[in-house]
Amino acid sequence: MKLALAIVLSLGASLAQADTLLTYQSPGKPVREIAIAGGKVNMKMSGENADVLFDTRLRAMSIVNHAERRYIVMDEAGIQKMAEFANQMMKMMENLPPQVREQMKGMMGGQGMPGQRVVPQVLIKRSGRRDKVNGMGCELVESWVDGRKQSEMCVAPHSALKIPAADLDTLKAMFAFSKRVTEKFEFAKDLDNQWQQLGDQIPLRMIDNLDGNKPEQFELKSVSNGKLPESRFTIPAGYQQQKIELPQGMPGMGG
Numbered sequence: 387m388k389l390a391l392a393i394v395l396s397l398g399a400s401l402a403q404a405d406t407l408l409t410y411q412s413p414g415k416p417v418r419e420i421a422i423a424g425g426k427v428n429m430k431m432s433g434e435n436a437d438v439l440f441d442t443r444l445r446a447m448s449i450v451n452h453a454e455r456r457y458i459v460m461d462e463a464g465i466q467k468m469a470e471f472a473n474q475m476m477k478m479m480e481n482l483p484p485q486v487r488e489q490m491k492g493m494m495g496g497q498g499m500p501g502q503r504v505v506p507q508v509l510i511k512r513s514g515r516r517d518k519v520n521g522m523g524c525e526l527v528e529s530w531v532d533g534r535k536q537s538e539m540c541v542a543p544h545s546a547l548k549i550p551a552a553d554l555d556t557l558k559a560m561f562a563f564s565k566r567v568t569e570k571f572e573f574a575k576d577l578d579n580q581w582q583q584l585g586d587q588i589p590l591r592m593i594d595n596l597d598g599n600k601p602e603q604f605e606l607k608s609v610s611n612g613k614l615p616e617s618r619f620t621i622p623a624g625y626q627q628q629k630i631e632l633p634q635g636m637p638g639m640g641g
Contacts, residue, residue, distance in 0.1 A: 404611035406553040408588070410604045418604065422553040426619040427560050439619060440560045447563065450621055456628045457621050464630060465567050507532055510584065519590035519605055522546065527584070537594045541587035547609045554586060 405423035412418070421428040425442040439448040446461035513526045517540050524540035544554045590606045 404550050404553075405614040406549050407608075407610045407612070407614060408606060409608045409610075411607045412602060412604045417607070421614055421618050422549075422556050423614045423619065425552075425556050425559075427556060428618050439621070440556075440563065441619075442556055442559045445563065447560075448621060450625065452622075455622075455625045457625050458628050458630060460567075460630075462563075462566065468630065517591075520607060522590055522606075524590045525587075537592060539584075539589040539593075540591040541584055541589050544586050544588050547588055547590075547606075548611060549588065549609065550611070 405421070407422075408420040410418040410420075417430075419428075419430045427438075427440040429438040429440075431438060435452045437450045437452070439450060440446075441448075444461065446459055448457050448459050450457040509530045511528045511530060513528060515526045517524055517526055519540055522542060523546070524542040527539050527541055528535055529537040529539065544551075588606075589604075591604065593601055593603045595601050
């Protein structure tokens with residue numbers, strides 16, 4: 387009895403401390419991987435020789451460009467400076483003469499101007515329907531943006547995918563970081579985060595760009611909990627940090 391209890395406890399502990407690798411595949415495209423371990427996340431960017439790294443302890447996100455052997459670090463202090471610059475630019479655009487604003491709007495293909503605070507409304511709708519992706523049961527939900535159906539996802543609880551609670555907390559921390567970043571920018575501070583609306587559920591399949599000409603579909607092909615190398619979550623030696631340079635002398639920037 388004691389031996390059986392010890393085995394159960396050890397299995398539970400190993401799952402709680404296990405790493406997680408989510409592998410997504412889109413037809414005819416390279417795989418997308420999300421690796422999670424020890425409070426860190428590595429996301430392989432599809433079609434690009436680049437990674438996105440997130441570290442909960444540093445509260446920072448890094449974009450690593452392997453082709454150029456460079457990386458950019460985005461912490462909250464640096465993002466605050468970027469937001470201040472963007473918000474100042476937004477105020478300047480608001481004060482432009484109407485004819486200049488219209489001219490610039492035409493140059494941007496009729497899109498909204500930085501001085502126009504247009505925030506899309508993102509809504510997750512539960513369809514009540516269920517499906518299976520690679521043998522895993524999931525619930526169909528729809529993502530609507532400004533009244534248009536933009537994507538459809540089939541989601542499942544993280545417990546069904548054997549994603550340890552600690553790794554799920556790491557993902558939540560990354561989403562919370564993204565939300566804090568967004569809120570610093572005046573033109574996007576009210577933008578809803580569809581991933582946070584999903585709660586503890588993970589997409590097994592996602593069909594995106596339904597309102598466009600070329601919908602894209604991604605499916606979760608595998609979930610593994612083996613030990614991942616620390617090198618997966620660190621910037622390779624010899625890579626140079628690329629500083630984010632902002633123009634100096636802008637009104638109200640104090641520089």
